[in-house]
Amino acid sequence: MERIAIVQLGYESNTFVDTRAGLYDLAPDGWIDAKTVVERFTGSRTGIGGILTALAEGGAAAVPMDLLSRNGAFNAGGIVDGDFWRSAVAHICTQLRQRAAEYDGVCIALHGAACADGLDDADGWFLRQVRQAVGQKPVTAFLDLHAIVTPEMLAMTDALFGVKTCPHVDFWETGRLAARTLLGILRSELQPRMAWQPLPLLVPASMVSTLSGTGKEVREYMAERTAAHGLIDAAFFHGFSSADTEYTCACVVAVGNGEAPEAAVREMARHIWSLRHRFCQPGFSAAEAVDAALAAVKDGYAVINETSDNPGGGCPGDGTHLLAELLRRDVKGAIFGVIYDPAAAEACHRAGVGATLALSVGGHTDPLFGPPLAVEVEVLALSDGWFTCVSPMYQGLRLGYGPTARVRCGQVEMVLVSRRMQSYDDRPLLMTGAKMEDYRLVALKSSNHFRAYFLHTADAIIAADTPGLFPADPRKLTYRHLRRPIFPLDEDTAFEV
Numbered sequence: 001m002e003r004i005a006i007v008q009l010g011y012e013s014n015t016f017v018d019t020r021a022g023l024y025d026l027a028p029d030g031w032i033d034a035k036t037v038v039e040r041f042t043g044s045r046t047g048i049g050g051i052l053t054a055l056a057e058g059g060a061a062a063v064p065m066d067l068l069s070r071n072g073a074f075n076a077g078g079i080v081d082g083d084f085w086r087s088a089v090a091h092i093c094t095q096l097r098q099r100a101a102e103y104d105g106v107c108i109a110l111h112g113a114a115c116a117d118g119l120d121d122a123d124g125w126f127l128r129q130v131r132q133a134v135g136q137k138p139v140t141a142f143l144d145l146h147a148i149v150t151p152e153m154l155a156m157t158d159a160l161f162g163v164k165t166c167p168h169v170d171f172w173e174t175g176r177l178a179a180r181t182l183l184g185i186l187r188s189e190l191q192p193r194m195a196w197q198p199l200p201l202l203v204p205a206s207m208v209s210t211l212s213g214t215g216k217e218v219r220e221y222m223a224e225r226t227a228a229h230g231l232i233d234a235a236f237f238h239g240f241s242s243a244d245t246e247y248t249c250a251c252v253v254a255v256g257n258g259e260a261p262e263a264a265v266r267e268m269a270r271h272i273w274s275l276r277h278r279f280c281q282p283g284f285s286a287a288e289a290v291d292a293a294l295a296a297v298k299d300g301y302a303v304i305n306e307t308s309d310n311p312g313g314g315c316p317g318d319g320t321h322l323l324a325e326l327l328r329r330d331v332k333g334a335i336f337g338v339i340y341d342p343a344a345a346e347a348c349h350r351a352g353v354g355a356t357l358a359l360s361v362g363g364h365t366d367p368l369f370g371p372p373l374a375v376e377v378e379v380l381a382l383s384d385g386w387f388t389c390v391s392p393m394y395q396g397l398r399l400g401y402g403p404t405a406r407v408r409c410g411q412v413e414m415v416l417v418s419r420r421m422q423s424y425d426d427r428p429l430l431m432t433g434a435k436m437e438d439y440r441l442v443a444l445k446s447s448n449h450f451r452a453y454f455l456h457t458a459d460a461i462i463a464a465d466t467p468g469l470f471p472a473d474p475r476k477l478t479y480r481h482l483r484r485p486i487f488p489l490d491e492d493t494a495f496e497v
């Protein structure tokens, strides 16, 4: 029976955010003990759940290491503190060395857009340490669709697999494929060979969903060509447009059996390049977004997603541009869920339900995202912040916002939370007793992942591109390290394979 070591270390760094990330940012509840992994993730819709499924199906044994994971998911924020990243990698590699006799191969859950101090390619550096720890044993990994894939990452692994959807609803499938392929290598049934084609293209990570439009068209094209070429896998990685590194760009990675599918990745990359102008879409100002949402709402509610302050893109989640507009207009039936403000949430918990108090809400991290707002609020409800996701993206996963309060200021309600995390579905509001049918305008901080739930439940979805560090248009950011030329920063960029 094959025995597979399971590892997770994943993070997405927005290098424009002026904070350093540590343990709390990568995994707010700390390391997940190796002994608890199988019981905790068996049956879950996570990538780790997919790996465990493949091993059970294949009659192989799971040998988990301690996971650095937000309950199976990946977090995002600023650049990772270099000492912390090195110590986390050392912890993983020490386990891999000490338990070397217990496993035959390694399967890794990796986001693939981490930067740490002094390590712009923090994932490639991590994989090199893993390779040194495990020697010739095969290593496969799966990556987020927003991964920045580097030559080092390709060199240090036997096969890399990519999530194909945004919202990311196929982590489970991707983890399963990575583990199945690893078993195929160990059984001498597969000889995966990778081909990689970078594109001089920044895909606006805040705007491109695969549920509709060009993103959907490309996803379907990739699936069709993957089958036509008989590949084990092929993924179009959008990359992460708010990471200013020399490696940042979109790319195609394909995994063939026996030979590297060089011709296939070139064909796919050329086709995607021909669609480059369609990846850029405009976003609305706060005022325009509120106008558009109110005009679009029918019997239910419209959603405004403040994409430029998405904690899932590494942003603070406490920006006040859109909130200020709702308060200024005193929009009846509006709720903002959620705003990151632990001090305000704690003050509400101290005051209790029914209390009225003065708060300085949001705007505590970076002036670009708007100033703190002085408001007088009534506390409507309190929560410990824990909920179980119903979104197809993280269905069944327990996630926590920490102490949470729902308050009202004039006719506008807001949900104040103590952890940075984007909204995936209605649960962050429902955990405070707020039911969607009681509102006509729901504002939230997310770019695409919320769509998995709200696309079919909201009357309309309007993206607000207020001043922030995860803009709809990457031309709003000042890059210093990107390889140039790159589209759309350089309009007449040429692409040759």
Ligand SMILES: [Zn+2]
Binding pocket: 144, 145, 146, 168
């Ligand atoms: Zn992503």
